[in-house]
Amino acid sequence: QKMEEHLRAQEGIDIFDGEIVIKAEKISGGFKITSESGKILETKTILVCSGSGRRKLGVPGEKQFDGKGVAYCATCDAPLFKDKSVAVIGSGNSGLEAAQDLLNYAGKIYILEFLDAVKGDTVTLEKLIQSGKAEVITSAQVQEIFGGDFVEGVKYLDKKSGVVKELKLQGVFVEIGAVPNVEFLGDLVQKNKLNEVVIDCSTQKTSESGIWAAGDVSSVLYKQNNIAAGDAIKAVLNIYDYLIKPKTAE
Missing domain, CATH: 3.50.50.60 (FAD/NAD(P)-binding domain)
Known part of the structure; x- marks a missing residue:
């Protein structure tokens, strides 16, 4: 102001x-x-x-539970999940940093990664695993976020087995990247593969x-x-x- x-x-x-x-x-x-x-x-x-x-998952329940367990900023919302079970979707550096922010609050942290290996910093990953609170699940494709008034769990496809599995938890932090707001620029400027405006x-x-x-x-x-x-x-x-x-x- x-x-x-x-x-x-x-x-x-x-x-x-x-x-x-x-x-x-x-x-x-x-x-x-x-x-x-x-x-x-x-x-x-x-x-x-x-x-x-923020890039969205685009799965059932994401929009419904936005602000009711679904969050996009661990720095902002981590204190709301004291002693609760949460999932961090995405294992890039932003996902691992979000999980790190949650360590001081959440009781259990599931890190779900679509690919078959973690993408982020290995040092941060090791610290998370050593904490005893974090569990990494790779080859996991989120199918649905479900609940009543608030988030109660996540369903994901285990791509290795082809089986849909379920995690009971109270929070979902989506960390799968960002979408630059560049639509109005059209082809006026060069963009990179992430659709970011390339700069000097x-x-x-x-x-x-x-x-x-x-x-x-x-x-x-x-x-x-x-x-x-x-x-x-x-x-x-x-x-x-x-x-x-x-x-x-x-």
Whole structure:
């Protein structure tokens, strides 16, 4: 709120609340941005900070129990599962870190991995196993999250045996990656195999001259708030150079 008040106090800054950008396209001298409500803006430069959303499992019960046992942030919600049994879906680094966050609270932690081997850091995995609280289940394809008013368990397909198995638990933490919010960009900029906007890490510039990106939407390695804020500042400084001293920024 203080940041918004500070921005609104500056001359030449317009804030459009509730506008969802659906398209960005190149025009002569810059770009045209179209919002869902039909608002059109023309600009010389764009800084994309649209972030990413959590990748969903897409199984029955996930949406129904969102906030009722299904969670996407162990750092935020781990204390709610004191002495309870939980499942972490995904064994990449984010999944193992989530399980690590849960160690101080949960009584039992099941780590379910779709592939036949754990994908994350082996040192973290060893610490989890040594805790005596964590159990890794590989080749597990989640089929359903079930319960009454709250989560009561998970059904998963054991891909090795072909048998659907069941775990009784009270929490499910989904850690299977993120989905960058890039639909509005179309083919305007280059993206990597994760659909993140590819950037030059020294300037935050994208493949399209006049467009920069920062935060989780970009191909930056570490997805952290402080890093995103720093990258945005870096981008703004380069945009300033681009507008005032085009040859220097190019």
